[in-house]
Amino acid sequence: MPSHQRYCCICKNYGGKVVDGKKVSMHRFPADLRVRKVWIQRCKNTRPNFVFVNSDQTRMCAVHFIGRCGPTKGNPLPCFFPKAEGGEKVYKLSTMESVADIDLVTSTEENNDTSEMELTTDNRSPDMSFENDADGIPVEGNESILDISLRLHDYGQFRPVPSIIRHQCQQAQPHTVSVSTQTDETRIPKTTSTQTPLVETASNGCQATRPAFTFEDVTDDNSKVLFFTGIPNAGTFKCLFDELESGMKVNNLGRPKSLRLIDEFFLVLMRLRLGLLLEDLAFRFHISVGTCSTIFNRWVNYLDTSLSFLVKWPTRKNINDTMPQRFSRKYPKCRVIIDCTEIRTETPCSLQLKSLLYSDYKSHMTWKSLIGISPSGIVTFVSDLYPGSISDKQITKKCGIVDLCEEGDAIMVDKGFLISDLTTPRGVELIIPPFKKKKKQFLPHEVEATKTIANLRIHVEREMERIKNFRIVQGTMPITMSSQATKIWKICVSLTNFLPPLVPNR
Numbered sequence: 001m002p003s004h005q006r007y008c009c010i011c012k013n014y015g016g017k018v019v020d021g022k023k024v025s026m027h028r029f030p031a032d033l034r035v036r037k038v039w040i041q042r043c044k045n046t047r048p049n050f051v052f053v054n055s056d057q058t059r060m061c062a063v064h065f066i067g068r069c070g071p072t073k074g075n076p077l078p079c080f081f082p083k084a085e086g087g088e089k090v091y092k093l094s095t096m097e098s099v100a101d102i103d104l105v106t107s108t109e110e111n112n113d114t115s116e117m118e119l120t121t122d123n124r125s126p127d128m129s130f131e132n133d134a135d136g137i138p139v140e141g142n143e144s145i146l147d148i149s150l151r152l153h154d155y156g157q158f159r160p161v162p163s164i165i166r167h168q169c170q171q172a173q174p175h176t177v178s179v180s181t182q183t184d185e186t187r188i189p190k191t192t193s194t195q196t197p198l199v200e201t202a203s204n205g206c207q208a209t210r211p212a213f214t215f216e217d218v219t220d221d222n223s224k225v226l227f228f229t230g231i232p233n234a235g236t237f238k239c240l241f242d243e244l245e246s247g248m249k250v251n252n253l254g255r256p257k258s259l260r261l262i263d264e265f266f267l268v269l270m271r272l273r274l275g276l277l278l279e280d281l282a283f284r285f286h287i288s289v290g291t292c293s294t295i296f297n298r299w300v301n302y303l304d305t306s307l308s309f310l311v312k313w314p315t316r317k318n319i320n321d322t323m324p325q326r327f328s329r330k331y332p333k334c335r336v337i338i339d340c341t342e343i344r345t346e347t348p349c350s351l352q353l354k355s356l357l358y359s360d361y362k363s364h365m366t367w368k369s370l371i372g373i374s375p376s377g378i379v380t381f382v383s384d385l386y387p388g389s390i391s392d393k394q395i396t397k398k399c400g401i402v403d404l405c406e407e408g409d410a411i412m413v414d415k416g417f418l419i420s421d422l423t424t425p426r427g428v429e430l431i432i433p434p435f436k437k438k439k440k441q442f443l444p445h446e447v448e449a450t451k452t453i454a455n456l457r458i459h460v461e462r463e464m465e466r467i468k469n470f471r472i473v474q475g476t477m478p479i480t481m482s483s484q485a486t487k488i489w490k491i492c493v494s495l496t497n498f499l500p501p502l503v504p505n506r
Contacts, residue, residue, distance in 0.1 A: 008061035009050070010043060011082055019063060026059040027070050035076050035096060046081040046089065066094050211259065211285040215266040229269040230470055230495050240498075241265055244306055248299075258287050259295070267292070268299040272492060275471030297484065304487040310494040311379055313404050319374055324503045327375040330452055331431055335409035336380060337373050338401065338417070339460045340392050341467075342366040343385070343489065346479040359388035367477075367485055370395050371467070371493070377459050377502025382493045385486045392416045402426060412457055459502045466496045 006015045006026045013019065015026040029052065030036045039060070043050045052058060062070035064078040071078075075094040083089050215237070218224035222233040231237045241262055248261055259267070267281055282292040319335055327334055347365050348354060357365040366388030372381030383399035396402065396419050405411065407427035413419070415433055423430045433453050434446040442450065468474045470492040477485060 006059045008064075009058050010046060010060060010064060013061040013063060015059075015061075020068070022068070025062045025070055027062065029058055029060070030071070030076065038077050038096070042078055042081065042091065046083075211263055213284050214263055228273060229266065230273040230492075231269070231498055232500075236498055244302070247306060248302055258291060259285060264295050264299060268296055268303070269495075271296055272470050272472050272488065272495075275475060300484055300487050300491065303491045307491055307494040310497045311382055311490070313380055314374060314378075316406065316409070322374065322376040322378075324375060326503075327456060331410060331412065331456070333408060333410040333429060334375050334412050334431060334456075335405055336401070337375070337412040337457055337460045338370060338381070338396070339414060339457070339464065340368055340370050340395060340416075341464045342368045342388055343473050343485070344476045345482070345485075346476060348479050356387035356389055362388065364388075367489075368395060369489060370399050370401065371460060371464060372401055373460050373463050373502070375456075375503065377463065379463060379493055379497055382490055385489055393419050393422075397422060402428065412453065414457060462502050463496065466499060466502075467492050470495070 008014070008024075008026065013024045015024065017024045029039055040050075040052045043052070043060075060078060062068060064080050065071055066075040066079055068080075076096065077091070077094045079091040079094050081089045081091075218228055219234045225234050225237055226232055229237060231240065244265070245261055248265075257264075263285065267285055270276055271278075271281060278289050278292045278296070282289045285292070287295075316335070320332075323332070323334075342359055342362055343366060344362065345357065345365050345367055348357065354365070357367070359366040359368070367385040368388050368390055369385050370381070370383040370392075371379065374380050381399075381401050381404070383395065383401070386395055386398070390398075396417060402411075402419070402422050405423075405426065405428045408429075410429035410431050411423060412431040415435065417430075417432065420430050431453060433450045434442065436442060473489060473492055481488070
């Protein structure tokens with residue numbers, strides 16, 4: 001048979017095997033604790049060495065149930081089990097209404113004619129005492145609810161936790177309640193400690209280990225909020241999250257998630273701002289690396305469209321209203337200041353890609369983007385990422401920023417942007433430092449113009465420094481992130497507009 005075939009934990013049947021003219025179906029152990037304990041006890045009565053490992057792995061075939069068709073709503077309990085010495089052991093009780101207590105399960109029935117005797121689960125003696133936690137979960141002796149959740153692991157409801165955490169929680173929950181208060185829903189009990197619980201139930205009902213670091217840990221210090229997220233203060237963070245939350249809930253439908261939405265958003269911003277590895281974030285937030293990668297990719301796709309409103313091309317009136325005096329005195333027509341910056345990336349295997357990505361300026365494989373800021377220092381334009389070998393003139397032509405300018409506007413650039421053939425036909429002035437050409441030295445007015453332009457154009461360099469404070473674009477981005485590199489770049493640019501303007505209007 002194929003190696004992936006599922007086998008019954010009691011007999012030799014497997015999924016799809018034909019028995020008495022019917023194909024055998026395989027069934028997981030139920031999630032309901034009361035029903036599952038009866039299943040487990042009856043398996044142990046048949047096979048003393050039976051060990052229940054995981055409901056997602058262990059299967060029981062349909063021939064052990066009434067009608068040989070698997071568990072039904074009316075008959076959820078298995079009744080037919082093979083004996084080691086031959087023959088079949090039959091339980092008369094097949095419904096939960098016939099079982100008085102989840103810890104008292106029928107055990108032996110010889111020759112199909114005697115009533116079943118009561119046995120306790122896990123081969124305990126009938127007179128063994130029980131303890132319950134505050135929510136009615138039965139606990140044997142000093143066994144904690146975490147030990148029960150680990151022993152009766154059910155995928156999607158419980159998450160294994162380190163032994164040291166189990167030990168700490170065991171010391172905080174010595175409660176005794178009647179067994180009759182047992183409930184079907186397993187929850188982690190609340191502790192009386194003032195500390196945040198190490199294990200808690202999320203709002204969506206999925207029990208998970210609390211992240212070691214959450215946004216609530218930094219809300220009291222705006223400098224920490226800025227350091228970890230790149231957003232200036234906690235109030236701005238909460239306003240932005242409130243704006244994004246409703247749309248993300250629609251995109252987040254499906255099975256319950258391990259983290260709250262605000263923790264996911266905090267995780268994504270930490271990766272962008274600090275450039276942390278997925279393994280590091282997975283350890284901090286107590287999730288798997290695969291889950292961390294999925295969360296990051298999902299939020300990047302969402303933020304790319306949701307934050308686009310932060311980078312908008314302003315009207316001429318808005319530029320005039322916010323123009324600092326130092327610009328209005330010298331270059332009142334200036335609409336935008338542009339410059340290009342590069343992000344390092346890994347060397348690809350393809351020779352063609354190597355030739356496209358190699359930058360003569362950086363002597364490295366890079367991606368290149370054009371940034372445009374208003375005279376007040378707000379980012380008003382950002383292009384996609386292009387291969388590092390592209391020239392400043394070519395990237396200006398492809399990104400279409402000149403098409404956004406109106407007749408009579410002016411663009412401030414450095415000497416690398418020889419784009420007068422693109423701006424002059426449109427009636428756009430080009431503010432560029434003068435060239436010496438064949439002259440031995442600059443004339444006095446040319447020296448003054450060079451200084452003035454340099455003093456005003458420096459703000460676009462400061463803005464690019466702000467963007468690269470998001471360390472995910474500061475180092476060498478993996479080539480595997482090429483499909484999302486442009487989205488990540490634009491998100492980082494958009495978030496910088498939450499910071500105060502670069503050019504004060506004095």
